[in-house]
Amino acid sequence: MRNVEIKAKVLNYEKICNLAEQLSGAPYKLIKQDDTFYKVNNGRLKLRFYEDKSATLVRYDRNDEGGPKMSNYELLEFSSNEHDKSELLNSMLTKCLGLGGRVVKDRKLFMVGQTRIHIDRVEGLGEFMELEVVLREDQTLEEGQSIANELQTKLQVSNEDLIECAYVDLLNKV
Numbered sequence: 001m002r003n004v005e006i007k008a009k010v011l012n013y014e015k016i017c018n019l020a021e022q023l024s025g026a027p028y029k030l031i032k033q034d035d036t037f038y039k040v041n042n043g044r045l046k047l048r049f050y051e052d053k054s055a056t057l058v059r060y061d062r063n064d065e066g067g068p069k070m071s072n073y074e075l076l077e078f079s080s081n082e083h084d085k086s087e088l089l090n091s092m093l094t095k096c097l098g099l100g101g102r103v104v105k106d107r108k109l110f111m112v113g114q115t116r117i118h119i120d121r122v123e124g125l126g127e128f129m130e131l132e133v134v135l136r137e138d139q140t141l142e143e144g145q146s147i148a149n150e151l152q153t154k155l156q157v158s159n160e161d162l163i164e165c166a167y168v169d170l171l172n173k174v
Contacts, residue, residue: 001075002135004068004144006152008161010119010127019155020110020117020129028108028119037100037168038093044166045097047090054079055086062166068133068145101168115151122167124174129157 010016021027032051037044043061050056060073078086103122110117118130131151133144163170 001073002144003071003073004131004133004135004141004148005062005071006068006129006131006148006157007163008129008152008157009163010129011161013119013121013127016129016155016157017108017119020108020112020119023112023151023154024110024117026111028110031107031109033103033105033107035103035105035168036090036094037102038097039100040097044100044168045093046103046168047086047093049086052080053083055083057086057089068131068148070141070144071132101172103167103171105167112151113147115147117151117155120167122171125167125170128163128167129155 017028034049035046036049037046043059045057045059048056048058055078057076057078058073060071062071063069078089105120105122108119110119114134114136116130116132116134118128118132120128120130122128131148133147133151135141135144
């Protein structure tokens with residue numbers, strides 16, 4: 001699976017939430033996430049736990065650069081009934097690979113067409129906005145970048161507020 005992403009610092013949380021809701025035409029869905037990252041040689045690997053005890057293992061690679069960037073990813077989902085399996089996987093990956101960090105956040109999810117707008121409050125870090133333009137098979141990187149840039153403008157996010165790396169990288173620098 002592929003998407004184009006933009007991530008930025010949020011300077012006015014209420015304002016960007018209101019803009020995102022206007023663009024979406026619907027209220028947000030609140031998602032509480034607890035991500036454990038593992039040390040890996042290529043890309044990133046995280047196990048995301050949700051409030052309902054379900055989980056998703058996510059492997060992705062994305063260049064650390066400003067502006068819209070391509071992300072390739074794979075998902076392995078665990079239902080809340082499989083909580084013991086996801087906890088065991090977390091233990092195994094931690095023992096084998098080591099911990100790369102942890103990110104705990106409250107995420108407001110808004111949908112605009114094929115794009116997920118995330119407005120995040122990240123523990124120990126602050127407030128951020130993330131766009132994920134989920135690309136169809138026939139779509140090019142440039143089409144995804146165009147959609148992301150248009151939404152960035154509509155959300156009034158300046159290029160100066162863009163960040164290049166993942167939250168876990170920012171947290172590890174603190």
